[in-house]
Amino acid sequence: MITEEQMAEFRKLLDESERPMFFFDDDPDGLCSYLLLKKYAKKGRGVAVKSSPVLGAQYSRKIQEYGPDMVFVLDKPVVEQDFVDEARVPVVWLDHHPPVHLSGVSYFNPLLNDEKDNRPVSYWCYRITGQNQWIAMAGCIGDWFIPEFANDFAKEHPDLLPAVVEQGQMLYDTPMGQLSRILSSILKGSTSDVVSCISALEKVREPEEILNGTTPAGRYVLKYHKKINKVYEKLLHKAMEASGNDDFLVFTYPMTKMSFSGDLANELLHRLPGKFIIVARMKSDTAAISMRSKSHIIPPMLKLALEGLGGYGGGHDHACGGSIVVKDFPVLVERLREMARHN
Structure with missing residues (x-):
């Protein structure tokens, strides 16, 4: 677990940063972790780290371009020491993969306190911010995890999560699962397309905006998902065959x-x-x-x-x-x- 004291420490670092930069994994857990922190802090820039589990020194160029006063790394299993050394600003790393020890990093990982606790990063970002539970639910579902607040969410939003079932059913047979899969889709494609979709997501306040296309930002995300999903469904059909x-x-x-x-x-x-x-x-x-x-x-x-x-x-x-x-x-x-x- 991540203790209350550690969550308060992380929150303090985020509050004190005037120009944060977020590097996050390109899956629903990573994306939702970023959205939770960005919507809470209302500042900073996010970068989806695509194509590799490793956050390497090549990404230091992004830091130089933006000029942050603090770097937050979310849901990346491997961060190279060169990335930390070349950042030249404090680096805060929140993860739930097997622990890694680097110098010059403020490191938060539930596995350090409990070797069986690998709850998703989006879960901990929700615990830290206390806001936008629907985003946390989408991130957790995408990482095949059912959080303890799922029952309460289902009671408050029976149209989105009819009942708390097993992980696979939740991801593939519920509207919230559909939302999680949409978030996975919009991380695919060109960098410019992904950036545009993430920018639209930052404007979304409720999940129905995306699922039902009720706002311009929601419609933009949904339209892009449908385009990507056509390619995915063809591959899925071949895989099943x-x-x-x-x-x-x-x-x-x-x-x-x-x-x-x-x-x-x-x-x-x-x-x-x-x-x-x-x-x-x-x-x-x-x-x-x-x-x-x-x-x-x-x-x-x-x-x-x-x-x-x-x-x-x-x-x-x-x-x-x-x-x-x-x-x-x-x-x-x-x-x-x-x-x-x-x-």
Whole structure:
């Protein structure tokens, strides 16, 4: 957990910053974490860190361009020391992935106090700000987590969350789940499109604005989602067709300007809960992979499977991501298949 004292410390840092800059992961949890802090602070600029779990020194250029007095990093599993060193301003990092220790960082992670507590970053941002519960719900649902305030939210908004059910049903069978998936969609595409969608989201006050398209900002976000979703649905259909009779599903698709690996892996796991899911976006020399399983603890399996191979990866117990050179991808798959068969 993150203690009340630690949340107060984080809030104080945010309050005292006059020109904050936010770097956040490009998924619903990361985006909702940013929106919660931005709407609370009413200041600062956000940058979605796309295409990699690593926040590296190449992003220091963004800091130099904006000139913040403090940098906040949200939901990024890896931050390079060079990024911190080149920032030249205080760096505050709020995360829920396996703890990492860097110098010169104010670091907040529930796993430091409880090794079993990996509640999403959007959950903690809501606890810190106490505002915009609907945004926190969308972020938590997108990260397959049901917060303790879900029952109260369902009672107050039965049209958005008819009942508190299991995580997959909440994400794929409720309006709030639809909202979370919309937020995932708008993080795909060109940088200019993503920036425009995030700018529109900052103007939205209620979820119905997006779900029902009742305001210009909401309609803008919904229209963009529908465009992206057409591409996603075609890939999902192909992935479902690739499913065989065994309990291991591997789906690959060629590199495009948009990555759908995490979204596909999540929905495939919901639709095919008994399978070990691997989705890979194949580039010329590397494969970006997403792995899901309800019955296997993936990180230790992945660590062993990567030994001697050109790749890296990690994540949560039942959801991991990574990257591997294309020539080693078949070896990785077979190693994971063999481990899954004996676990």
